[in-house]
């Protein structure tokens with residue numbers, strides 16, 4: 001690599017000697033020399049100078065004052081101070097002022113000068129590279145910290161956070177030192193057991209890269225949906241999991257609104273039958289985790305055709321709305337799910353620790369129907385309760401049993417509920 005050396009010395013002989021020494025020692029040195037230090041500023045601004053050889057005494061003045069100017073204009077230009085007389089005091093002052101090396105004219109030979117120049121240039125280049133790398137890192141860090149996306153690195157063994165950007169602090173509402181003692185396992189809703197975590201790590205390791213959706217829980221207990229890209233990386237002997245996550249709550253809200261629009265019954269404002277089986281699967285999992293009974297009950301108004309036929313379709317609609325309101329008023333728990341499956345048929349999914357309580361609740365609704373519905377309309381129910389921990393039935397299977405039970409209730413006089421139980425795996 002070509003290097004430019006600037007010699008500032010008021011002795012013409014010395015300038016010529018330094019120039020000759022350097023150009024003979026290295027073909028790649030370009031040497032410019034001046035007597036007047038006033039030229040320093042303009043030259044440094046115009047030319048990329050790698051090293052300045054600066055005479056200590058310039059026209060009767062010390063050149064120490066010029067060192068700061070050189071540093072200011074060109075911080076990675078090396079400075080070698082030269083004196084006519086070797087003096088420890090001058091050397092100390094020069095080093096204190098920021099020169100990189102010091103030579104006495106008595107000690108200068110071609111090999112010595114070129115070795116010192118070459119060392120100073122190499123040292124300055126390393127300093128510059130180091131500075132640039134640090135500046136790039138700082139810039140990258142600032143880009144990372146200003147992105148709304150979560151970037152984090154975790155230990156695959158413990159899932160503890162090793163490093164992360166400020167987006168994680170903002171999301172978790174926690175300072176860095178708190179987050180360092182936390183792990184991805186604890187803030188994600190993805191895992192029930194540590195085995196789940198290790199399974200996940202193996203999955204990422206095998207695929208190299210995994211895209212998935214999950215919910216993260218912040219310090220306020222809020223669960224926010226995220227889409228993550230996760231990859232497995234090895235640096236030296238160490239292994240890491242790199243996560244990059246995007247908050248998708250807005251997308252999920254829009255999706256949810258679309259789902260709600262598509263699954264809403266316009267007459268009763270209840271859910272329609274679309275999505276019922278997915279909802280059942282979700283509620284089944286919760287009931288299983290909570291050791292509860294899960295019940296599907298089909299509610300069907302009795303002799304509803306007569307109401308339509310005698311009083312008109314609009315009156316029939318009013319009764320349907322009244323019935324929907326009655327169901328909403330009686331099944332209000334967060335996990336209760338009510339849908340209008342079609343016509344005058346409604347499906348209710350309930351979960352409870354006690355199957356008897358479910359039966360009592362349904363019986364109560366049957367009982368209060370006539371006083372709440374026009375023309376003292378009654379309803380019949382067919383239902384089935386399973387103990388979710390020990391019985392697994394697909395939605396269609398459970399619905400079929402409930403439907404048979406509804407048929408039974410209708411056949412046996414209506415205005416009643418027939419609910420059967422599945423306690424154990426058959």
Ligand SMILES: Nc1nc2c(ncn2[C@@H]2O[C@H](COP(=O)(O)OP(=O)(O)OP(=O)(O)O)[C@@H](O)[C@H]2O)c(=O)[nH]1
Nearest residue numbers: 300301302303304305306308313316317343344410
């Ligand atoms: N008003 C109104 N009627 C509806 C709606 N959807 C279905 N129906 C009517 O509900 C009636 C259901 O009649 P059926 O299936 O014979 O049942 P039912 O008369 O209640 O007889 P059982 O169930 O045996 O007691 C039909 O007359 C349908 O036209 C609706 O959205 N509004």
